[in-house]
Amino acid sequence: MANMLEVKGLQKSFGELDVLKDITFDVAQGEVVAVIGPSGSGKSTLLRCLTQLERADGGTVSVCGEPMLTAEGYRDTKTLHQIRLKTGLVFQNFNLFPHMSVLRNITEAPTVVLKTDKAQAQARAKELLKKMGLEAKADAYPCELSGGQQQRVSIARALALSPEILFFDEPTSALDPELTGEILAVIKELAAEGMTMVIVTHEMAFARDVADRVIFMEHGVIVEQGAPSQLFGDSASDRVKQFLARFNG
Amino acid sequence: MTSEEILHLLGLMLQYLMPTLKLFGATLLYAIPLGMVVALMKMCRFKPLSWLTNLYILIMRGTPLLLQIIVVYYSVPTIRSSASCPAGLRTLLERVELKGDAGDVYMFRMILLAFVLNYAAYFAEIFRGGIESIPKGQYEAAAMLGFTRLQTFFRIILPQVVKRVIPASSNEVITLVKDTSLAYAMGYMEIMYIAKKQMTTFSSLTPLFLAGAFYFVMATVLTMLFGLAEKKLDYYK
Numbered sequence: 001m002a003n004m005l006e007v008k009g010l011q012k013s014f015g016e017l018d019v020l021k022d023i024t025f026d027v028a029q030g031e032v033v034a035v036i037g038p039s040g041s042g043k044s045t046l047l048r049c050l051t052q053l054e055r056a057d058g059g060t061v062s063v064c065g066e067p068m069l070t071a072e073g074y075r076d077t078k079t080l081h082q083i084r085l086k087t088g089l090v091f092q093n094f095n096l097f098p099h100m101s102v103l104r105n106i107t108e109a110p111t112v113v114l115k116t117d118k119a120q121a122q123a124r125a126k127e128l129l130k131k132m133g134l135e136a137k138a139d140a141y142p143c144e145l146s147g148g149q150q151q152r153v154s155i156a157r158a159l160a161l162s163p164e165i166l167f168f169d170e171p172t173s174a175l176d177p178e179l180t181g182e183i184l185a186v187i188k189e190l191a192a193e194g195m196t197m198v199i200v201t202h203e204m205a206f207a208r209d210v211a212d213r214v215i216f217m218e219h220g221v222i223v224e225q226g227a228p229s230q231l232f233g234d235s236a237s238d239r240v241k242q243f244l245a246r247f248n249g
Numbered sequence: 250m251t252s253e254e255i256l257h258l259l260g261l262m263l264q265y266l267m268p269t270l271k272l273f274g275a276t277l278l279y280a281i282p283l284g285m286v287v288a289l290m291k292m293c294r295f296k297p298l299s300w301l302t303n304l305y306i307l308i309m310r311g312t313p314l315l316l317q318i319i320v321v322y323y324s325v326p327t328i329r330s331s332a333s334c335p336a337g338l339r340t341l342l343e344r345v346e347l348k349g350d351a352g353d354v355y356m357f358r359m360i361l362l363a364f365v366l367n368y369a370a371y372f373a374e375i376f377r378g379g380i381e382s383i384p385k386g387q388y389e390a391a392a393m394l395g396f397t398r399l400q401t402f403f404r405i406i407l408p409q410v411v412k413r414v415i416p417a418s419s420n421e422v423i424t425l426v427k428d429t430s431l432a433y434a435m436g437y438m439e440i441m442y443i444a445k446k447q448m449t450t451f452s453s454l455t456p457l458f459l460a461g462a463f464y465f466v467m468a469t470v471l472t473m474l475f476g477l478a479e480k481k482l483d484y485y486k
């Protein structure tokens with residue numbers, strides 16, 4: 001299987017603070033990777049570096065076989081734009097465009113950025129909304145939706161550009177506990193369809209259930225990574241055990 | 250004053266309403282886009298430009314508009330006739346300073362220039378506040394979807410800014426309609442001008458009250474218009 005993501009020795013610091021130190025991992029096509037770890041360990045920064053929202057200070061990154069960050073630095077703007085369109089990011093707090101209807105939120109990028117025909121973009125958006133169980137909400141505005149519904153729209157919005165790999169940064173953390181299930185169900189469905197995903201999450205049961213691999217991060221390094229059964233079953237690291245105990249206990 | 254005289258006065262004032270509206274409309278036409286440019290300049294990452302813009306805003310907001318009008322108006326003839334004025338600049342200023350029949354044109358332009366410079370500074374601060382109030386997440390979501398910076402500004406940020414700046418802008422616009430009366434000081438023939446003249450002619454305060462009524466009606470209409478605009482944009486939060 002081809003690697004959709006190859007990260008080697010990734011480094012990022014904010015001033016004196018080394019947030020990412022020598023991060024190395026790959027993600028294969030169709031693989032679902034859960035990233036867990038205490039808050040402040042650099043999980044969001046990692047996703048932000050992989051999606052170009054943040055500039056890394058060192059290391060190399062390839063997305064879908066296309067080098068994005070090499071030993072010589074970042075690729076040219078045009079290539080970076082092309083690579084970005086292969087990656088989607090679902091934010092913790094959705095970041096929907098409040099002044100646009102649900103449908104417009106989804107069609108805006110395909111029509112403006114990809115120059116897709118409007119009718120075609122709308123048809124695709126409706127298809128995606130149907131998949132998210134939101135076909136009735138096409139004309140609603142984000143403020144009229146529940147958090148769970150908004151998050152599903154934001155997933156549809158990311159999918160509308162047909163990304164090759166989808167990143168999630170704590171997609172259920174801003175939601176009421178009773179609403180997290182609907183998001184997790186959507187992600188599970190995407191996993192079943194073979195979508196390559198990297199999911200930062202605090203939902204341990206979900207990570208165990210849906211992920212092919214779990215990465216445990218702390219203080220900007222990957223402490224351990226492996227199959228969920230390994231990490232959640234009998235981790236080699238005391239630190240991982242300690243962290244997981246808080247969730248099981 | 251007899252009712253006939255009042256009716257005549259009313260007709261006269263309606264004629265002088267046009268110059269007032271012209272100054273008001275032209276100021277908005279130029280000051281709003283300029284205000285947006287000034288706001289972006291102040292937020293510019295190139296610090297010297299940002300500081301310079303800030304200085305301009307401080308001066309415009311920290312000194313009286315009337316003073317600014319007088320300075321702008323007299324700057325051209327004063328600089329032109331000063332001994333140290335370079336020849337090139339003098340020729341240029343002579344072309345700007347229209348005299349004789351065109352004197353009114355010069356007057357309007359200079360008054361308008363002062364109004365635009367002043368109001369652009371106020372609008373700039375309102376727009377900057379509006380732009381800075383848009384959450385960072387909006388820019389990040391737009392970037393993730395592949396929008397360019399220009400597309401992000403015009404499609405995602407600006408429409409949200411418009412909604413947020415309407416209440417504060419409405420105050421400025423209503424102040425502007427009343428501020429146009431300052432042009433009277435330069436002899437610009439608008440409502441204030443005719444009211445003051447008729448007051449002397451008739452030894453009556455009625456023309457002034459009538460002028461006040463004109464401003465009151467304009468301010469009220471504007472308040473209603475902005476109320477409508479706010480309602481129109483109420484479809485989202």
Ligand SMILES: Nc1ncnc2c1ncn2[C@@H]1O[C@H](COP(=O)(O)OP(=O)(O)O)[C@@H](O)[C@H]1O
Binds near residue numbers: 042
């Ligand atoms: N833009 C930033 N500037 C300075 N420090 C930051 C910035 N973003 C994150 N950090 C710091 O980096 C560390 C890791 O943050 P983050 O990646 O958000 O962790 P996590 O998502 O695992 O909770 C934290 O100490 C945080 O304060």
Ligand SMILES: [Mg+2]
Binds near residue numbers: 043044045170
């Ligand atoms: Mg985080």
